[in-house]
Amino acid sequence: MQISSDVLSHGGRQLVVTHDSAATATPMTFSLFLPPQAEQGKVPLVTYLSGLTCTHANVTDKGEYRRSCAELGLAFLAPDTSPRGDGVADEEGWDIGLGAGFYVDATEAPWSTHYRMWSYVTKELPALVAAEFPALDLDRQAITGHSMGGHGALTVALRHPARFRSVSAFAPIVAPSQVPWGEKAFSRYLGENRDAWSAHDAVALIASGDRLPALKVDVGGADPFLERELRPELLEEACRAAGQPLELAVRAGYDHSYHFVSTFMADHLQWHARHLG
Numbered sequence: 070m071q072i073s074s075d076v077l078s079h080g081g082r083q084l085v086v087t088h089d090s091a092a093t094a095t096p097m098t099f100s101l102f103l104p105p106q107a108e109q110g111k112v113p114l115v116t117y118l119s120g121l122t123c124t125h126a127n128v129t130d131k132g133e134y135r136r137s138c139a140e141l142g143l144a145f146l147a148p149d150t151s152p153r154g155d156g157v158a159d160e161e162g163w164d165i166g167l168g169a170g171f172y173v174d175a176t177e178a179p180w181s182t183h184y185r186m187w188s189y190v191t192k193e194l195p196a197l198v199a200a201e202f203p204a205l206d207l208d209r210q211a212i213t214g215h216s217m218g219g220h221g222a223l224t225v226a227l228r229h230p231a232r233f234r235s236v237s238a239f240a241p242i243v244a245p246s247q248v249p250w251g252e253k254a255f256s257r258y259l260g261e262n263r264d265a266w267s268a269h270d271a272v273a274l275i276a277s278g279d280r281l282p283a284l285k286v287d288v289g290g291a292d293p294f295l296e297r298e299l300r301p302e303l304l305e306e307a308c309r310a311a312g313q314p315l316e317l318a319v320r321a322g323y324d325h326s327y328h329f330v331s332t333f334m335a336d337h338l339q340w341h342a343r344h345l346g
Contacts, residue, residue, distance in 0.1 A: 079139035113209035120216030172221030235344035289323030
């Protein structure tokens with residue numbers, strides 16, 4: 070593990086870390102903000118999963134989370150969205166391949182060699198940060214994400230119900246099995262057997278009985294992907310049918326960008342802090 074950047078911000082440390090990943094068989098990079106409270110004791114951890122085309126740097130540079138994390142005493146972990154490097158499979162288009170790992174373990178060639186983001190974010194990365202950063206309290210965790218990363222946050226939490234005390238998402242892809250982005254990615258990564266897709270589809274998981282302790286979702290009312298790709302009404306319907314509590318807000322006039330994410334980041338972090346104790 071190599072810390073490539075370590076800078077002071079709001080009294081805490083903003084780190085950028087690179088390491089060799091066993092899950093992806095490539096180097097991987099993540100950012101980690103340690104609030105000033107980490108100098109005195111353990112702090113809760115919020116993991117943020119980014120969206121299509123992004124790296125760790127998008128939220129690190131534009132997410133505007135550090136002031137709130139410093140005030141609330143929250144650590145903030147942001148991994149990359151896919152493996153990268155020589156020999157890593159890619160395909161023309163920004164919604165598949167590099168920057169578009171969809172937080173699954175690919176089973177189909179050529180993707181299966183490196184595209185193992187599910188194992189990376191659910192197993193390898195948590196174990197690494199727990200070992201290297203003892204100030205992180207992994208008994209108090211929350212998860213959030215944006216777009217493809219919102220999909221990842223929902224599915225990771227639904228399949229690890231004891232790990233996270235709260236879950237939120239900005240403009241998530243809630244039912245990837247039913248929308249073009251997800252159908253394209255899942256058919257390439259997981260094959261044409263749609264039964265395998267349901268393990269990575271939040272709406273399907275909720276319908277099958279999986280539950281979340283606390284769920285908050287924001288979408289932009291002017292998001293150009295709202296009706297075709299995000300489909301928040303499907304999540305709302307699934308939660309209503311299952312008795313799953315959901316706080317869903319449609320933010321009038323906001324789009325899909327980090328202008329939207331950064332505007333409501335503090336609200337989400339304050340919400341997570343209340344659940345993390």
